Amino acid sequence: xxxxxxxxxxxxxxxxxxxxxxxxxxxxxxxxxxxxxxxxxxxxxxxxxxxxxxxxxxxxxxxxxxxxxxxxxxxxxxxxxxxxxxxxxxxxxxxxxxxxxxxxxxxxxxxxxxxxxxxxxxxxxxxxxxxxxxxxxxxxxxxxxxxxxxxxxxxxxxxxxxxxxxxxxxxxxxxxxxxxxxxxxxxxxxxxxxxxxxxxxxxxxxxxxxxxxxxxxxxxxxxxxxxxxxxxxxxxxxxxxxxxxxxxxxxxxxxxxxxxxxxxxxxxxxxxxxxxxxxxxxxxxxxx
Amino acid sequence: xxxxxxxxxxxxxxxxxxxxxxxxxxxxxxxxxxxxxxxxxxxxxxxxxxxxxxxxxxxxxxxxxxxxxxxxxxxxxxxxxxxxxxxxxxxxxxxxxxxxxxxxxxxxxxxxxxxxxxxxxxxxxxxxxxxxxxxxxxxxxxxxxxxxxxxxxxxxxxxxxxxxxxxxxxxxxxxxxxxxxxxxxxxxxxxxxxxxxxxxxxxxxxxxxxxxxxxxxxxxxxxxxxxxxxxx
Amino acid sequence: xxxxxxxxxxxxxxxxxxxxxxxxxxxxxxxxxxxxxxxxxxxxxxxxxxxxxxxxxxxxxxxxxxxxxxxxxxxxxxxxxxxxxxxxxxxxxxxxxxxxxxxxxxxxxxxxxxxxxxxxxxxxxxxxxxxxxxxxxxxxxxxxxxxxxxxxxxxxxxxxxxxxxxxxxxxxxxxxxxxxxxxxxxxxxxxxxxxxxxxxxxxxxxxxxxxxxxxxxxxxxxxxxxxxxxxxxxxxxxxxxxxxxxxxxxxxxxxxxxxxxxxxxxxxxxxxxxxxxxxxxxxxxxxxxxxxxxxxxxxxxxxxxxxxxxxxxxxxxxxxxxxxxxxxxxxxxxxxxxxxxxxxxxxxxxxxxxxxxxxx
Numbered sequence: 001x002x003x004x005x006x007x008x009x010x011x012x013x014x015x016x017x018x019x020x021x022x023x024x025x026x027x028x029x030x031x032x033x034x035x036x037x038x039x040x041x042x043x044x045x046x047x048x049x050x051x052x053x054x055x056x057x058x059x060x061x062x063x064x065x066x067x068x069x070x071x072x073x074x075x076x077x078x079x080x081x082x083x084x085x086x087x088x089x090x091x092x093x094x095x096x097x098x099x100x101x102x103x104x105x106x107x108x109x110x111x112x113x114x115x116x117x118x119x120x121x122x123x124x125x126x127x128x129x130x131x132x133x134x135x136x137x138x139x140x141x142x143x144x145x146x147x148x149x150x151x152x153x154x155x156x157x158x159x160x161x162x163x164x165x166x167x168x169x170x171x172x173x174x175x176x177x178x179x180x181x182x183x184x185x186x187x188x189x190x191x192x193x194x195x196x197x198x199x200x201x202x203x204x205x206x207x208x209x210x211x212x213x214x215x216x217x218x219x220x221x222x223x224x225x226x227x228x229x230x231x232x233x234x235x236x237x238x239x240x241x242x243x244x245x246x247x248x249x250x251x252x253x254x255x256x257x258x259x260x261x262x263x264x265x266x267x268x269x270x271x272x273x274x275x276x277x278x279x280x281x282x283x284x285x286x287x288x
Numbered sequence: 289x290x291x292x293x294x295x296x297x298x299x300x301x302x303x304x305x306x307x308x309x310x311x312x313x314x315x316x317x318x319x320x321x322x323x324x325x326x327x328x329x330x331x332x333x334x335x336x337x338x339x340x341x342x343x344x345x346x347x348x349x350x351x352x353x354x355x356x357x358x359x360x361x362x363x364x365x366x367x368x369x370x371x372x373x374x375x376x377x378x379x380x381x382x383x384x385x386x387x388x389x390x391x392x393x394x395x396x397x398x399x400x401x402x403x404x405x406x407x408x409x410x411x412x413x414x415x416x417x418x419x420x421x422x423x424x425x426x427x428x429x430x431x432x433x434x435x436x437x438x439x440x441x442x443x444x445x446x447x448x449x450x451x452x453x454x455x456x457x458x459x460x461x462x463x464x465x466x467x468x469x470x471x472x473x474x475x476x477x478x479x480x481x482x483x484x485x486x487x488x489x490x491x492x493x494x495x496x497x498x499x500x501x502x503x504x505x506x507x508x509x510x511x512x513x514x515x516x517x518x519x520x
Numbered sequence: 521x522x523x524x525x526x527x528x529x530x531x532x533x534x535x536x537x538x539x540x541x542x543x544x545x546x547x548x549x550x551x552x553x554x555x556x557x558x559x560x561x562x563x564x565x566x567x568x569x570x571x572x573x574x575x576x577x578x579x580x581x582x583x584x585x586x587x588x589x590x591x592x593x594x595x596x597x598x599x600x601x602x603x604x605x606x607x608x609x610x611x612x613x614x615x616x617x618x619x620x621x622x623x624x625x626x627x628x629x630x631x632x633x634x635x636x637x638x639x640x641x642x643x644x645x646x647x648x649x650x651x652x653x654x655x656x657x658x659x660x661x662x663x664x665x666x667x668x669x670x671x672x673x674x675x676x677x678x679x680x681x682x683x684x685x686x687x688x689x690x691x692x693x694x695x696x697x698x699x700x701x702x703x704x705x706x707x708x709x710x711x712x713x714x715x716x717x718x719x720x721x722x723x724x725x726x727x728x729x730x731x732x733x734x735x736x737x738x739x740x741x742x743x744x745x746x747x748x749x750x751x752x753x754x755x756x757x758x759x760x761x762x763x764x765x766x767x768x769x770x771x772x773x774x775x776x777x778x779x780x781x782x783x784x785x786x787x788x789x790x791x792x793x794x795x796x797x798x799x800x801x802x803x804x805x806x807x808x809x810x811x812x813x814x815x816x817x818x819x820x821x822x823x824x825x826x827x828x829x830x831x832x833x834x835x836x837x838x839x840x841x842x843x844x845x846x847x848x849x850x851x852x853x854x855x856x857x858x859x860x861x862x863x864x865x866x867x868x869x870x871x872x873x874x875x876x877x878x879x880x
Contacts, residue, residue, distance in 0.1 A: 002608055002612045003612035006608040010605065100718065103718060112696065113624075113692065113693070156389060159382070159389075160389065162378070163375055163378065166376070169369055170369060170372040170375065173338060173372075174357070174361070174386060174434075175357045175361030175389070204600055204601060204604055205628075205632055206625065207600065208600065210600075211599065211601065247609070250609055260559045260595035263559075263595065264559050
């Protein structure tokens, strides 16, 4: 049971990341590889403030959200000057920069040694020590993020995003200030990624910079591409699939000399097959 | 109504327009012609605020303004960009709705929508279909519909005839003339060469190599001579 | 008639097979859950620790024990999140009695999980002897950062090294320990330049050239795979001789032939017989920390064998606290109050692909 609860918690964290990234990539057509950076900032905000400054989880998470909001606002302005592939490259640059800061700013982040002993959230005296309670809390946020996605998707804000995704020039000529819309959704998505990072830091109680590299951002991309771009349900399915697949492979009973390597092979082959037969993802409404 | 004074404009380091001045009068159809690369599209983009000029002034209703599309739509000036008529993946109705995003009240939309459809009866069966499924001519109608629902004072159209058969081009220009006569809407139409349809228009500008070489009524010997010189 | 004998023979054989199973099933099984990097950059090290674990079990099982010991391996690809899920899977699904892992990072992630489940957690890692304890049920073994530094300083002084370029990776204690090391070396009159690199860096040529130009003829390296091999190759490209290269973590390299005659400080690899056995029977080239894994597993087995109730974690940890300080395969083992079982480090080199300790 504990095992499933723990997988469930990781699923919630990845679902939060997938939903927030899909708002930017799927809904708005912005190929962002910066997500891991915001994930990392949210995680480290909680880690540093809770262990070194005695903040509680919610306070630390809010600081993380604020940091992400400011960073995303500034970076978003720079990114708005780029399109398509260049947007991807510049946003990837942010991931590399943040990783480098986390790794090298030792006096703040303890660098490669990481930060351990991160506590759990509490509400009105109730501490979320048990994994079941933590799962419930994390799941609440997933529901919140899912609802937010659907709300935006159906709103006029969402319509504006989808139209600028399809044809930005036409959208501008209709009188939309598209840079404002792009900035808004990018900032919102960054704040959400930070929340996921905060939950991750508290759950695993030890973080180090290696969890927040560019490669992780590419993994988030894979989740939403396989699950389906521009779809809330697709985001959640993608997260569930890519998390449980490697775990399920642990139970195949492969001979232990080669189990780990075979698991990697099978996982890779399944991804290739999925994309070959359904390139728009399982529930995708949009192809980049 | 819309005045451009001494405009220098271009894309980055590449300058296209040099010292161009133009006056687009209200309740008139003005046509802007010229060979490829003359700067016609650039002129329209600069006028609408899609492009920031290096130098020059833009006046709307005699007042100097900072031209941006957001500002113009609220003042009743609308644009149909070149080659982009509709959002292919959105329905015809959504396409038209999108153009009214800045309206204060949604209920006004219902009545306006009914009204505009009466001008574009042929679109009624396609309202819930993706606009990309429609023919070129029908997409052009959708583009016009979404402009007209806003009861525009002035409409800027960049090469509306692209990809249309001569008959459809004729139909489009007749609709434009109809709108001008019924509602007093001004039109500025950029076209490569409009010899046959000139009689439908009021004023003409001819651009060559980024400069204005003719500015006046869209008839007469001087115009004919200039067109011969520029297009042959 | 012949057919009948054949069938009878098969049935008897099957019965005999069945019987053997019955025999081993009589003893209750103690499961060791090992969470190691089996794929990815650290796979070389994971393979070595796996071999050490299996060798320890093999040796213990030769004796008549109360329990039968079995190791179950899970891959964590050196990612903390995967260590957590692997630990949970091993506890919940495989019902392991003890967890074993590699690197402090993984150890710290698993420590609270193990403690909650009332299980022993063993970690093979190189660490600072003053490190914070990882958890009440966690013990870790490996050479200490301090012993590495002591041995290195001594060896460098004996060779009369005056100018040293120290290149390290931003991983674990590698770069983190260089500040202190530089101070100690400076006290002995050495001029040391330190440069730390990101784990993703692959081109060290310019820094190497720079140091050579500035007259630093000796290099000291502190890297992990795959950087270890790359840096050494690039040093050779610049015509730096193995005699001018020193390191720690040289023993983490993948291609051992590269490191011939490079003197380095490493964790004690155990006896030459042990090294031979790992290379020949378990087919691994790099025996990094296999001896430490061997020692941890042996200690755990002893703890279980001597316990009244193997599910009583207090009994198990008490046994370990009492017996951890001993002569072990990796030299002398000494338990510190923070749970660190320090084994010896040694100054050594590679000759014909084998680690040979050097007497200094």
